[in-house]
């Protein structure tokens with residue numbers, strides 16, 4: 001296969017990902033064996049400080065490319081970053097968008113909630129033609145409580161990137177359940193590894209690809225692990241197809257209340 005991974009922490013010494021060069025190269029070797037042909041390195045960027053010092057990240061990335069080549073690893077490497085959500089972003093920086101495509105950027109929310117400024121902020125970004133890809137929505141407390149928030153984001157033009165391990169139950173049944181609901185509603189455009197190491201959070205996609213192919217078909221799996229990630233790297237449009245809201249108990253209660261109100265108004 002020619003999987004493309006658009007989220008991982010394979011560059012060493014820059015965040016909580018690979019601990020040293022040996023681990024980085026081991027992650028890349030395993031990725032190659034797993035069928036990954038291309039990837040975007042996405043180190044954590046928590047604040048403007050890291051963006052201001054992006055040259056350090058770029059140097060580490062260039063070093064990784066050299067070492068991988070020397071080790072005979074044939075994966076094509078690109079650079080981007082995983083941006084912790086902020087009230088503003090500096091798009092003049094090279095690493096802000098994935099593979100320097102000038103369009104898609106990977107964004108991470110706090111684990112427990114969706115910040116209140118996100119809705120308006122995202123809307124402003126679309127006007128400037130930058131498209132946010134929300135990393136692991138299935139692991140965000142705000143979306144776990146109200147899965148339909150994910151639908152609202154896609155409606156507004158954001159893309160959703162689910163972590164491969166979430167679909168396989170690595171983060172527990174609640175997270176898996178949300179990931180499956182997002183898949184069922186066709187709200188997921190990309191699956192990525194979010195790999196951090198060689199133990200628990202590996203740089204692998206094949207098992208999740210097979211799980212998606214088994215449950216939603218090979219065509220959908222190809223789209224989420226190969227075709228859409230390729231478009232992300234190239235900065236091309238991604239077709240969403242038909243997607244729908246997530247009908248939880250809460251949303252069905254709300255629509256029932258709306259129906260009752262409507263009936264009495266008449």
Ligand SMILES: [Fe+2]
Pocket residue numbers: 007008009082135194
């Ligand atoms: Fe990450």
